[in-house]
Amino acid sequence: MTPQKDRPVRPRRTEFTQDYAPPGGDGGAEAMALDALETAAGFDAAAQQPLPVTPVIPILYNVSGLYQWSQLQPIGPVPNPLPPTVPQPIPGPVPGPGARTENGAAMAEPAAATAAILRETLRLDVDGRYPQMVASGTIFQLLTERIHWIARLTRQADGSWVGPIFYKDGTASALPHTQVRITAVRTPFPTSRSATVTFTGGGAATRVRTYKWDSAYYRPCELEYDTVAGATAVTQIATHAHPRRPSSLPSETLTIEKVFQRAGFNVTRSGDSPIPIVHAGANARWNEAEMHDAMQRFWSRFANRPQWAVWTLFASMSEQGSSLGGIMFDDIGPNHRQGTAVFSESFIKDAPAGDPAPAAWVARMRFWTAVHELGHTFNLAHAWQKVHPPAWGNSWIPLVNEPQGRSFMNYPYNVTGGQSAFFGSFEYRFSDQELLFMRHAPERFVQQGNAAWFTNHGFEQVRRSDTPTFAFELRTNQGDQPKAHAATHQFLDQVVVELKLTNITDEPQLVDARILETTDSMTIALKREGGEARVHTPHATMCWHSKKRVLEPGDAIYASLYLSAGRDGFYVAEPGRYVVQAALHLAEEDIVSNPLQLRVLPPRGYEEEVFGQDLFTADVGRAFAFDGTRALDDANATLQEAVERFAKHPVATHARVALALPQAVTFKELREGDGEARLQFRGLEPDLEEARDLLHDALAERPGEAARTLGHIDFAEYGAKYAKALSEGGDEIAAEAERESVIDGLKKRGVKASVLDEVRAKQRKTK
Structure with missing residues (x-):
């Protein structure tokens, strides 16, 4: 494994052109060059001899990147044997940090004003690859984030950037200002680069801070790829290998690392391994439980803490079949978004009939799938998935859906004209909305293992139609008939609900056959009486092949949903009354379900109450959700206890299934390898x-x-x-x-x- 370096590596010479600004810079380097020529001409005038002058081409170095400021000072007063002098009132307001004198000069900041502030960061994003014309910064105090801010910038005639602060996260009083002006020093020497930010407005004293250059990248990220024997790992492609492409697309060998470098991340690699399969039996397909167990045990960087690191497993096929091309694991231990799997022998290997370059098409689709799933680990939603009801989530900034967007986060076959039209204008990049989020959103929203999947995107209005095409129904099978819109569950029981989508028009309707089996187009919210509404998200997010189905008038499709637990732990556990409702997001309308009423009864005794403390844990929730596990021993012990102590209770039925299914098949387990293989998969006999x-x-x-x-x-x-x-x-x-x-x-x-x-x-x- 390659250790992650504290400071980013300077880009290779082949990419050095990215360090230059586009035309229209501030002209500082050009003015210095002209001054030098004029001085040289003055010296030569005395000799009356013209000298050959080599033209000096002005080089405008990029200023976009990460800047740092730090000031370490003792926290608190220095001990003094004498009684301290009592401060006297100062007439007028006390100048704030960075305040200016009456003549406009910057005042020195008193030690007391900055004693508790250890570090500040600035991300300047005004040139280079895909500039967003914004700046963002974070103020830390005592190693804890204090406030994060983002400003929209406009270039000024003097070469500075000016704009309003439009977003703040954290303690607003730590930065009351509303405007910034930024100037940057351009130089070929990174140690001499700096950026000065002047904060104004908000009724606060002017604040000036000069930051030193740290990196051309905004954030770090470490990738690890492990490949199962028989699978094909595509981590790079030739962009001109397929003739269907934009005419302006450069011809290059594009790697996954380079894609994320261009998105602003300093990418490193760790621990890549080929993984042989030993005694796996006839079934070499993977289920979620096997992949989850493998990731927890053998990812070299796995840890139950937030970190800028991702694990990708390249396997041949999922047990779900060829229609599942990739999956993002949302919940690994208590931390989310740390790993993905790509299934190289799924539908992504099937080039369309008559394609002019089928091998290149397959390589491109495998590459797209890998980057798409990795994008989810940075908490990116699908391009069409950014708008949801306001009561069901917190918006970080207002966003809009991009159903026609040429982004890694859109499905190629969803756009008008299908995958051919998509790749005909696809530039192998993320959209501007996505880049803004990845580069400048608060770190906890983006970092792997930090904020939960699909939080802090845009949530706006539901587009409900007066003449809906479908009826969307949530119901339970708890009653005598499978149509109950209310249900009562015993304490410890696991809640499973049924989803039903019915064509209520007089004409056939075309729908995605798996529309009820994925959260791509659906949001589910539930609320316990007296509590706050929560968005339900399952443990895994899947990338399915789009397969249409015709629903005749009155016909319906069905799916089940394990509601009790998800990536946030248990949603339904405590006794009380709950309300569950879902919205299905279609191209032209949102279909909102009926509210489903649930009631969880109190425990029937002390024994149930105490056992609930063992049952309602993250690992047991994952075992229920994935239909069992061979790796989570404590969870299996709890399930076995449920069977033995509560044999006639409904929870015992769920526990028996979760214990049995991994034993009913040859279960694949990732182990330390023998010989040259660092890792290998072994089939555990049923x-x-x-x-x-x-x-x-x-x-x-x-x-x-x-x-x-x-x-x-x-x-x-x-x-x-x-x-x-x-x-x-x-x-x-x-x-x-x-x-x-x-x-x-x-x-x-x-x-x-x-x-x-x-x-x-x-x-x-x-x-």
Whole structure:
């Protein structure tokens, strides 16, 4: 692993042109060059001999980058054996830091005014690659962030930049000013570069601060790639390999590191490894539990703390199938957004028929997917996903959706004209809104492992139509019929809700087949009585291939949602009343669901109350969400305890499923490798007998009760997995009996015949 350096490395000579400003600079270097020529001409005039003059080309060095100011002083007064002199009142207001005298000269700042301020940073973004014409800064006190500010800048005739401070985060009184003026010293010598910021307005005394140059990059980032045997890792491409491209696109070898360098990050690499698969069995596909376990155990930089570091796993295929191209892990331990996986043999390897350069198309799509998933780890939402109801989140600044944007965060096949039109004008960059967020938003919003996924983007209004196309319904299977808009759960029970989208028009409608299975186009909010509203986000964010489905009038599609826990821990745990509501964001309208009422009963005794402290933890929530784990031993111990102590309680049904499913298949585990391989995946042999006993108790013993507890959709899915495990174990008679048990259980729940036919069709596919 390569240690991250304290200071960024200077760009290579091949990229040195990026250190120059575009035409229209302040002319300081040009004036110095002309002065030098005039002086030389004066000396030569005495000799009356003209000398050959070599033309001096003015070089205007970029000033964009990171600047630092620090002043370390003792905190508090120096001990004095004599009683200190009592300060006398000073007539008039006390000058603030950086105040000016009556003649305009800057006053020296008294030690007391800066004794507690250790460090300030400035990010100047006015030239170079994709300038945003803003400056941002952070004031730290006692190693704690005090205030973060951002100003919009306009270039002045004298070469300075002036503009209003439009954003503040933190203690506003620490910086009451409202305007900035910035001047910068351009020089080829980085140690001599500086920027001076004059803060004015807000009724405060003028404040002047001079910052020293630190780096051409705004923030650091460390990337680590691990590749499973048989997968293809594409971390660089030739931009002109495919003929469908912008005519102005430079021909170069573009790497993932360079993409993020151009976004403003000082990128380093750590610990890349090829990963062989040992004894993995026939199933080399990956589920979320396996990837999550692997990341926690063997990412060389994994830590339960915020850090500028990301892990990317290149694997062949997900268990979800070829339609899943990539996934961002939102919740690794208590910290989020630290890792991604890219599935190289998914739909991203299928070039369109007749494409003029299919190999280049595949490489480009794999590269795009990797950068797209990494963008999520910087807390970037999809291009069309930035606008949501105001009550469901906090806006960092007002944003707008960019459904036609040519950004890494947009789906190529979603724009008008499809992927061909997208790549025909795609410049391998993030949008200006995204660059502003990555470079200048408060650090905790962007840094991996810090603020939770998809917080602090733009949330605005819901576009509800007077004549909606669809009806969006949240319901629960807890009642006698699967149409209850209210449900009561016992304490410790896990809440699963059903989503239903129905075409309520008189015409067929085209929808994304997985629109209810992803949070890309959906926001779910829930509120406990007496508490604040929270946005529900699952543990994983997936990048699906777009597959359309026709909904005839009256037809519906369904999906299940595990509501109890997500990337913020448990949402539904404490006794009380809850309200859940969702909004589906479509191209032309937002569809808002009914409010679903939930009630969690108090514990039935001291034993349940105490056990809840062990159950409602982040690791147990992840085990439930990922249908089990082989790595989180404490979580498995808690689930086993739930089965043994509360055998007839609904939580035991959920626990049995989570314990059984990892035992029903060959489970892939990342281990330290033998020989040259640093890491390798080994297949853990299934324990079919243990899995069979657990799943029989959970599903087959009381199928009607299991369907009510797990929800109809998950009950059918788990039954299909159980039947498949029985069949692969050689017991086809028991497998068929389990399939019929699922149908019988759903019949007892009053499920429609058409839905039962769909379940049978899915069962046949999994045989």
